[in-house]
Structure formats: C-alpha cells, structure tokens
Amino acid sequence: MSSRVPLNPLILCGPSGSGKSTLLGKLFKEFPNDFGFSISHTTRQPREGEILGKSYHFVNRDVFQKLIQAGSFIEYATFSNNYYGTSAKAVAEVGLQNRRCILDIDAQGVKIIKDKHQNLQPTFVFLSPPSIDSLARRLVKRGSETEESLRSRLDAAKGEMEYAQTGAFDYVIVNDDIEQAYEKLRKVALGEGTESDILPDNRIA
Ligand SMILES: Nc1ncnc2c1ncn2[C@@H]1O[C@H](COP(=O)(O)OP(=O)(O)OP(=O)(O)O)[C@@H](O)[C@H]1O
Numbered sequence: 150m151s152s153r154v155p156l157n158p159l160i161l162c163g164p165s166g167s168g169k170s171t172l173l174g175k176l177f178k179e180f181p182n183d184f185g186f187s188i189s190h191t192t193r194q195p196r197e198g199e200i201l202g203k204s205y206h207f208v209n210r211d212v213f214q215k216l217i218q219a220g221s222f223i224e225y226a227t228f229s230n231n232y233y234g235t236s237a238k239a240v241a242e243v244g245l246q247n248r249r250c251i252l253d254i255d256a257q258g259v260k261i262i263k264d265k266h267q268n269l270q271p272t273f274v275f276l277s278p279p280s281i282d283s284l285a286r287r288l289v290k291r292g293s294e295t296e297e298s299l300r301s302r303l304d305a306a307k308g309e310m311e312y313a314q315t316g317a318f319d320y321v322i323v324n325d326d327i328e329q330a331y332e333k334l335r336k337v338a339l340g341e342g343t344e345s346d347i348l349p350d351n352r353i354a
Contacts, residue, residue, distance in 0.1 A: 154183045155340040158240060158250045158269050162259050162313075163276030164306030165228075166288040168324040169253050172276065172334050176251075184338065185243030187252045190216065193231040196293060206239075223266050226257035229301050233258075240269075249338065256309045259317065274337055275318040279325040280349050281306060310351035321345045 163169050177184060190206040192213050201207055208216075213232045217225060225234030235252055243250035252271070254262075259273060278284035284306055288294050294302065313321060320337050323346040324330040336343040 153339060154180075154249050155272075156244065156247070156249055158187075158252055158271040159184075159338055160252045160254060160259060160262065160271045160273050161276060161334075162254055162256055162274070162309070162318070163324075164278060164284060164309050165302045166284050166291065166306075167276045167278045168287075168327070168330065169276055171327065172324070172331055173251060173253065175331050176335060176338055179335070180338075183248060184251050185246055185248035187235055187239040187243055187250050189233055189235050189239065189253070190222075190225075191231060191233045193229070193233075223269075224254060224258035224261040226255050226261075228255060228257075228305065229298055251338070255305075256312045259312075263317065272320070272337065273318045274320045274322060274334070275309075275313040275348075276330070276334075277310060277313065277321060277323045277346070277348055278306070279323055281310075281351060283325075307351045310348060313348055314351075318345075321348055323347070323349060 161169050161173065188203065188206055190208055190213060192208060192210050195201065195207050199205065210232065216222060221236045222234040223237050223240065225232060235254060235258065240250050262269065262271060281303060285299065285303055288299055288302060320343060322330050322333045333343045
C-alpha cells in the first residue's frame, strides 16, 4: 500500500467534536503502516485514556512559551485558554518513517500554514458537523465539556465553518453518517480524491 499513498502532509481541520479523532482512529486502524500522526504539543490537561507523548506532548505554559521562542512550531494556536502547536520535528519524524503525515489542527493553524509553510504542499480537509445543533449534542454526549467550554467550542465552531466557507480547503467532508464520512476521508488520504460536500449553515437552529 505504501507506494500509492502520497507523502505531502494531510491537514485535517474541523470544530471540536466534528469527529476528527474518531475518523482518524478508523484510518490508522485500517492502514497501520501508511499514515503517521503528527503529535501536537498542548497545555491542556490530559483526558482519561489519553497517552502522554502519544495523544499529545502535554507540557505546561512555561515550556510551551519557551518552545515558541525557540521557533520550534510550524503553527500554534490558543483555544479555550490552552496552547496547541505542531512542531516541525513532529512532522519530520513522520516523514522519516515514509508515512503520510496527518495534522489535526484548527483554523488558526491552517491560516499560518497557508501563509508561511506552503512549501509543505499540504492537502487541506475540513471536517464539518451536519449542524451546530448536532455538534452540541455530540459534545454533550461525549461528556468532556463544562457548560462554559461547550459554549466556547460552539462559538469557535461557527467561526471555523465561516472560514471554511471562504474556500480555504481542498475538500469539505460533512460527518453525518460516520461510514460515508470515513469513505471520503479514506479516499482523500490515499490520494484518490473525492467530491466535496456542501457546507451546512453554521447558525444555531
Ligand atoms: N458521524 C457521527 N455520528 C454520531 N456521533 C459521532 C459521529 N462522529 C463522531 N461522533 C461522536 O462525536 C463525539 C466527538 O467526536 P471526536 O471526539 O472524534 O471529535 P474531535 O473532532 O476529535 O474533537 P476534539 O477536537 O475535541 O478532540 C465523539 O463522542 C464521537 O463518538
């Protein structure tokens, strides 16, 4: 399989709760040797089940700021009072294994990469929830949010969906039916391409 998979980075962006982790989990399970996750740094607290140095490099604000000053990140963003960033090293480590690097980043990071790192020639994919309402339901069901963090995630989601409306992404995938969304992501990841979905309205019904 490896020879068929393109090696330019695949950037997956989408609101928190849109299903990025769920879909990437399926992709990595089906193709354990062809893709590599760029492991981000974050200052947020680990959630239950997350593995240190595998889900994220969990660091404190002081360490994160030192890494920023050292120019270690190709992009970083703040979200819900926490930093998230992708180090150049994390991307390079995946390439060294001859795997397609997948970056799970937010719209702020996408903008930075578009501005400063077009040399990476990434493929940009936006994963959208079917609606803001369904996103809220999924986040509540996931049980990971307080009322405040839920509100800030929904606000951020509206902004990200607006950004996606500008045509910044090569592909838009709406995660309504999980299997259909996966089929599309799988095709894009393998370099086969797919038809983009139409972005839903980003207003709360
Ligand atoms: N198509 C779908 N239908 C119903 N539920 C879904 C679907 N896709 C994902 N979910 C559920 O929605 C929740 C959010 O998904 P997930 O955690 O993968 O989102 P995420 O984009 O990775 O979020 P974050 O950026 O916060 O890590 C999970 O509980 C997941 O099981």
